[in-house]
Amino acid sequence: MNKKRILYFMISCFCVTNLFLGNISSAASKKVYLSKNKITIRAKKSYQLKLKGAKPKNVKWSSSNKKIATVKKGMIRSKKKGKCFVTAKYLGKKYRCSVIVKDQKKTTSDPKATKKPSLSEETNCGVLSVKVNSVSGDTKVINYTISNHSDKTESVPAFVSLDRYDGREWLAVPRKNSTVTAQAMILMPHREIKLDLDLSNHFTEVGIGKYRLGIQTSYGMIYAEFVIS
Numbered sequence: 001m002n003k004k005r006i007l008y009f010m011i012s013c014f015c016v017t018n019l020f021l022g023n024i025s026s027a028a029s030k031k032v033y034l035s036k037n038k039i040t041i042r043a044k045k046s047y048q049l050k051l052k053g054a055k056p057k058n059v060k061w062s063s064s065n066k067k068i069a070t071v072k073k074g075m076i077r078s079k080k081k082g083k084c085f086v087t088a089k090y091l092g093k094k095y096r097c098s099v100i101v102k103d104q105k106k107t108t109s110d111p112k113a114t115k116k117p118s119l120s121e122e123t124n125c126g127v128l129s130v131k132v133n134s135v136s137g138d139t140k141v142i143n144y145t146i147s148n149h150s151d152k153t154e155s156v157p158a159f160v161s162l163d164r165y166d167g168r169e170w171l172a173v174p175r176k177n178s179t180v181t182a183q184a185m186i187l188m189p190h191r192e193i194k195l196d197l198d199l200s201n202h203f204t205e206v207g208i209g210k211y212r213l214g215i216q217t218s219y220g221m222i223y224a225e226f227v228i229s
Contacts, residue, residue, distance in 0.1 A: 032090060038098040041078050042105060049074045049097055051088045060089040069099050128154055128187070130215045132226040133194065137208075140200040144213060144224060148187035154218070158184040161214035161221070162203045170212060173203045
């Protein structure tokens with residue numbers, strides 16, 4: 001009876017030992033590595049660094065220079081321009097990432113700063129475009145061309161807008177009434193149509209200055225700039 005108990009005890013020890021060694025072998029064979037060995041970020045920015053193949057709660061993070069960058073649970077937060085190293089310590093082994101911090105991007109501090117409009121006389125949505133051919137300063141009549149650059153027949157609604165440039169931005173010129181300012185039309189493929197528009201009949205305050213004509217299309221507004229002198 002004692003011999004059987006001894007035999008059972010030896011078999012149990014053998015199984016437990018194999019299971020323990022198997023777990024150690026499995027853990028040892030699992031590859032552990034940093035998601036990045038070198039990063040470059042701007043000051044006042046963050047970056048999430050990860051130690052792949054490791055249990056996060058067993059990883060200890062540290063920075064070689066906290067004035068340059070700090071790290072907590074792999075989250076790197078840059079402070080100012082410079083270089084440092086972020087280290088992850090796991091199961092007695094260290095994994096190091098080089099961190100380069102650059103200056104912040106410069107942004108304009110003037111909230112009134114706006115981009116000047118394009119000086120091109122024609123804007124194109126890729127399918128339809130409009131171009132002002134001539135302007136009469138006396139009668140305020142403009143001649144313009146709408147072109148269809150596609151292989152399909154396109155329709156152009158009747159809505160036309162007028163904007164004046166005040167040196168910083170485009171401002172809509174008020175309309176005299178709510179009626180349309182042009183006739184709706186159909187444009188055949190690769191064709192164009194020339195039209196006249198008396199601005200003073202449809203818009204108020206049309207004088208000397210820089211303007212843009214807007215034509216509503218199914219692709220959005222298309223514009224053409226011109227000057228009344």
